[in-house]
Amino acid sequence: MLAAKFHGIEDIRVQEVPKPQVGLGEVLVRTRVASICTSDIEAYCLGHKKLADYCPDTRATRTPGHEFAGDVVEIGPDVKGISEGTRVAIAPNYGCGKCRFCRKGIYPLCPERRTIGLDVDGGFAEYVKIPKEAVDQGVVCAFSENLPYEEAALNEPLACAYNGLMRCNIQPGEVVLVAGGGPVGMMHVVLAKLRGAKKVIVAEQSGDRQETARKFGADAVVNPMDKDYVDAVRKLTDDRGADVIIIACGATKAQEMAPYLAATQGRINFFGKVPVDKQIIGLNSNLIYSKELSIYGAYGSRPAHFAITLSLLDSRKIDLSGLISRRFSAKEIPEAYKSALANTKASTGMKTIICFT
Structure with a gap:
């Protein structure tokens, strides 16, 4: 089968590799579409x-890819x-199954968390073996023929956005500011509107x-580089400010x-993750104190979130087809990476996907 293999910085290669063999409790998925994160x-x-x-060295390489959808083609015993x-x-994401986070189903926060596409081979391959531990924790989520594979492959970041919105507990009638107009920013927009x-x-x-x-439903758009950025936001919020702010960049x-x-009392x-060399920032703590602000993080998503957002896609309450900018074949994965990198640097385009059929 064809699989992309990571050989080093800016060195991803498509190779012929053996098709995985499933064992006890494992599931084999034939990838239809994968997305570059x-x-x-x-x-x-x-x-x-x-x-x-x-x-x-090149004797052992990993297949990346954690945003993907396909068909179950083989199931192992049990x-x-x-x-x-x-x-x-x-x-x-899946965890140890024993820690306090795993007992709550919050697998991304498990100290021994493992990720498909990082700790085990991922979705940039024609076939992906899902480990027993992951299967047992409910990572394999079904959807109907109503939903195209292309959009199902985008459910992983959508579920992460859902986790972020739930952390902030958006309420009907509130004003939400999304900082960042990339793919995940657009997912926050549609989810906030649904909330x-x-x-x-x-x-x-x-x-x-x-x-x-x-196009994705934003009621207003502002440029954060304008000198009157703060005034523009306050004008749009009747001088109150936003009830919820999502930093999606x-x-x-x-x-x-x-x-x-x-x-x-905003949240x-x-x-968005910032570069490692810029992770120490300056915040006006007096504003946090005097306005009783709450600041949250949101890391990944749990299978429960994943199932909820997949259902929203499957029922067509959310349509993410407009986020797909370019499509590449499996053999073109190195070119797909270069295209996605160029889009990231230029802040143009949205999602780059890889089609295996």
């Missing part, structure tokens, strides 16, 4: 300690509730992404500005 691009450009530990031929998307937000404002400097934000300035843009979610 920002974290895939980060590992491609900077490397990753887990990938580096696994492939110090697998229950999953049938061959089922269309599925995969929640990539009943009265107004959703997107802060984005790219003209192309501003237009996409409007990796800009430290966006995090630092959030207390100035938030309403009294702020630092959803």
Whole structure:
């Protein structure tokens, strides 16, 4: 079968490798569509300690990819509730099953968390073996023929966005500011609207992404680089500020500005990861104190979130087809990475996907 293999920084190769064999409790998925995530691009450009530990040379290499959907083609002994031929998307994180987070189903916070596409081979291959521990924790989620594989592959970041919104507990009638008009920012927009937000404002400097934000339902778009950015947000919120602010980008300035843009008793979610060399930021703690602001993080998603958002896609309450910018074949995965990297640098385009059929 064809599989992409990580050989080092900016070195991803498509190779012929043996098809995985399933064992006790395991599931084999034939990949139909996979999507390139920002974290895939980060590992491609900077490397990753887990990938580096696994492939110090070309004798052992990892297949990345944690956003993917396909068909169950084989199940191992002792697998229950999953049938061959089922269309599925995969929640990539699973845990030890014993710690306090795993007992609550919050597998991304498990100290021994493992991720498909990082700790084990992932979705940039024609076939993916799902480990028994992951299967037991409910990562294999079915969907119907109503939902195209392309959109099902985007459910992983959608579930992460859902986790972020639930952390902030958006209420009907509230005003939400989404800082960042990339793919995940658009997912926050549609989810906030579904939660009943009265107004959703997107802060984005790219003209192309501003237009996409409007298409995805943003009620207003502002440019965070304008000198009157704070005044513009306050004008759009009747001088109150936003009840909820989602920082859906990796800009430290966006995090630092959030207390100035938030309403009294507002909630702020630092959803986007910032560069490691810029992770220490300056916040106006007096504003956090005097406005009684709450600041949250949101890391990954749990299978329960994954199932909820997949259902929203399957019922067509959410349509993410407009986020797909470019499509590549399995043999073109190296070119797909280069295209996704160019989009990231230029803040143009949205999701780059890989089609295996």
